[in-house]
Amino acid sequence: MSTGRQTHGPDGQSRNRLLRPASVSRYDLVLAVIPMAFLVAAVASGLLGVTMRTALAVGALLGAAVVTDALFLNPPTAGGRGR
Numbered sequence: 001m002s003t004g005r006q007t008h009g010p011d012g013q014s015r016n017r018l019l020r021p022a023s024v025s026r027y028d029l030v031l032a033v034i035p036m037a038f039l040v041a042a043v044a045s046g047l048l049g050v051t052m053r054t055a056l057a058v059g060a061l062l063g064a065a066v067v068t069d070a071l072f073l074n075p076p077t078a079g080g081r082g083r
Helices: 026-046 054-075
Strands: 006-008 013-014
Touching: 026 054
Parallel strands: none
Antiparallel strands: 006 013
C-alpha cells in the first residue's frame, strides 16, 4: 500500500514522491534564520551580560538584513521551485 503519489522517473521506473529527499531552498533558510537570530540574541544576552533590549535590537537588525537580502538583493525569480 502506497501513501504517496507515484511518479515515473526518466528511466520509466515508478517512484514514490514521499521517499525522495527534501531539498532546502535559499528561502527556506531565510525563514529559519529569522527566528534563530532572536534565539541567539536572547542566549547572548544571558551569557554576555548585555541587556535583553540591546540583544534583541541586534537580532532584529540581523533578521532585517537577511530579509533585505532575500527580497531586494537576491529576489525570487519566476523560474523558482514549483509545487
